[in-house]
Amino acid sequence: MQIISAADAARLLQDGDTLLIGGSGGGHAVPDALLAAIGARFRETGAPRGLTALHPVGLGDGKTRGAGHLAQDGLLKRVVSGTFVNSPGIARLALDEKIEAYTLPQGSMSQLMREMAAGRPGLLTRIGLHSFVDPRLQGGRQSRCATEDLVELVQFQGEEYLFYRPFQADIAFVRGSAADEDGNISMEHEAVTLEMLSIAQAARRSGGIVVAQVKRIVPRGSIHPKMVKVPGILVDALVVDPDQWQTYETEDSLAYSGHARVALEDVPRLPPGPRRIVARRGACELFEGAICNLGSGISTGIANVAAEEGVLRRVCLTNEQGNIGGAPASGNEAGAARSPDAQIDQPYQFDFYDGGGLDLAFLSFAEFDAEGNVNVSRFGGRIVGPGGFINISQGARAVVFGGTLTANGAPKAVQRVEQVTFSGRFARERSQPVLYVTERAVFRLGEFGPELIEIAPGLDLESEVIGAMGFRPRISPALRRMDAGLFAEGPMGLADRLPVRPPRAAARLAPAIA
Known part of the structure; x- marks a missing residue:
């Protein structure tokens, strides 16, 4: 398994790529070192440009971390996420009409990753009907320049449903606690596990690259097979961040990871x-x-x-x-x-x-x-x-x-x-x-x-x-x-x-x- 630097991982991105990102909210399993490396590369070289960033949950500390690393004029073309509340820089770009901004239901986006992984046409669900996600209202758009229909209203067996269209992923950034020498990823010290497996599978299904950020490398065979969340057959490269915290505010809570019971x-x-x-x-x-x-x-x-x-x-x-x-x-x-x-x-x-x-x-x-x-x-x-x-x-x-x-x-x-x-x-x-x-x-x-x-x-x-x-x-x-x-x-x-x-x-x- 190839181990590379975060800067090397950032250089894998090309102009116009679609990037899938795992993680949740305030640093929960967020591959922050990888996102920071993209931001640094753009500041230094002006590349990559025009990315589409897709992440089911909002990512950030409410300031500049998480998706906030990507909040630079020209780096992003489109952002599709459950929320921007954690990354005010992304929200500002949307308000200024500098990105195509969509916010879709977090659960539907999470389930869509699974549909994409299986190569199915998309997600069919009643979730979002009669809300602003319904194309009869706004179709999930949060900026006027977002003109593409990502959600369709369809009739199925005499009932109304919403159909969430899939994406073709060029690269995926996921995160775990440890990786073995074959790239098998565990998440035993994370506060959440999310849809890391589906994101990796979706990228692989699209012919994309999967990069995993982990805190440490362990010997081959030392991770119990039931603890592997993303198998090494899906991982192309590893980035090791020994300073990786559990969340942006907590270095390591045994209560969050389930290793200790508290009152x-x-x-x-x-x-x-x-x-x-x-x-x-x-x-x-x-x-x-x-x-x-x-x-x-x-x-x-x-x-x-x-x-x-x-x-x-x-x-x-x-x-x-x-x-x-x-x-x-x-x-x-x-x-x-x-x-x-x-x-x-x-x-x-x-x-x-x-x-x-x-x-x-x-x-x-x-x-x-x-x-x-x-x-x-x-x-x-x-x-x-x-x-x-x-x-x-x-x-x-x-x-x-x-x-x-x-x-x-x-x-x-x-x-x-x-x-x-x-x-x-x-x-x-x-x-x-x-x-x-x-x-x-x-x-x-x-x-x-x-x-x-x-x-x-x-x-x-x-x-x-x-x-x-x-x-x-x-x-x-x-x-x-x-x-x-x-x-x-x-x-x-x-x-x-x-x-x-x-x-x-x-x-x-x-x-x-x-």
């Missing part, structure tokens, strides 16, 4: 304030054994509340990157989880999500509107992208959106959202229960849009709730006050009143074990 109750308590109120009210929707996803932003506080209330072990929290159980991380570490029960590859996690495996999804909102639509992908002059939001919100049996009612004095409940990341109408058609939880009031998705069902104690309905909104919601005839315990200092006693619902398999199991 989940040690999750810090949320300080008083709107975030705590919203998270506590959202946590009231939990029930015994609920399988949940926590989205980024304010909704990650559900884990903190569940730990404080002593119910974290009585529910199952997951994240889209593939962690099941444990305590999902938040902030720049989002995507990892402390002491998960299982870590699976990202495409399979999204198979589970798309198939209705989630009982509850707790997701944040940037704004919601009179139709019940939610926007998290483009607002206030920012391009964020949906990440896994569209897969999660469309696939979950019930959704709880959380956020403050206003931001810097401006309403977040608006007449019409800037971009539709979640369709209220589509949710109503599917009879999907939806709540919108704020620190002042709670709404549910009704027949005609959000309906006000709870108001915080002591607030005036007209001046402090409706007056802070951009539309007048319907008012439930059974309008009630939010539980005063949500605003109290100590625990609210959720452990003593966590609802119990029978397992889905109870009806079949009961006669079998009688």
Whole structure:
């Protein structure tokens, strides 16, 4: 197996190439040394130019790392990703119309890698219908110069679907923990495994080159075959970065990699304030054994509340990157989880999500509107992208959106959202229960849009709730006050009143074990 430098790997790229990149968010299995080498080469030589960068998850530290290394005028022609939130330099290029920018559902992109690996025509799914990804709206475009249709609306067996077109890859950058002398890649110290195998297979299927960044080289045969995530038959070259950190903020967490179990109750308590109120009210929707996803932003506080209330072990929290159980991380570490029960590859996690495996999804909102639509992908002059939001919100049996009612004095409940990341109408058609939880009031998705069902104690309905909104919601005839315990200092006693619902398999199991 050939071992080369990161600079040598960067020189493999030619003008106009399509580059597949593995990794997630704030440095989770991101081949950062390889991306930095591309950026350095471009600054020194002006090459390569006009690349297409394709990565299912946003990559970066919120500053200049990750995809931010590529945020140089002329280096990129097109970027297709789940989100730009981790790489503001890429978002700026999109806003300035200097790149063709697309943000597509993270799960659909992850699954598309698998379709590309198999040489199938593309991905056929209902995920994204009636959102901005639907070609009847924007087709996932985030810049006017992005004119190619990457997503098509098709009819199959009398139903509407979206068809995500595949890409031909010239080169793929993946990352692992170790490689043996034959190029077999393990990921035992990574916080996530993602779709590294599918990316490597997709590049090989296209006749492309696969370069793997690893922290160390180990002797031939020393990696247990079940620990190999990318077999050496798919790897063309290795780049060794002995200074590779687990994430951008954490050098090596045994809790993230699953090598050590830590007390989940040690999750810090949320300080008083709107975030705590919203998270506590959202946590009231939990029930015994609920399988949940926590989205980024304010909704990650559900884990903190569940730990404080002593119910974290009585529910199952997951994240889209593939962690099941444990305590999902938040902030720049989002995507990892402390002491998960299982870590699976990202495409399979999204198979589970798309198939209705989630009982509850707790997701944040940037704004919601009179139709019940939610926007998290483009607002206030920012391009964020949906990440896994569209897969999660469309696939979950019930959704709880959380956020403050206003931001810097401006309403977040608006007449019409800037971009539709979640369709209220589509949710109503599917009879999907939806709540919108704020620190002042709670709404549910009704027949005609959000309906006000709870108001915080002591607030005036007209001046402090409706007056802070951009539309007048319907008012439930059974309008009630939010539980005063949500605003109290100590625990609210959720452990003593966590609802119990029978397992889905109870009806079949009961006669079998009688």
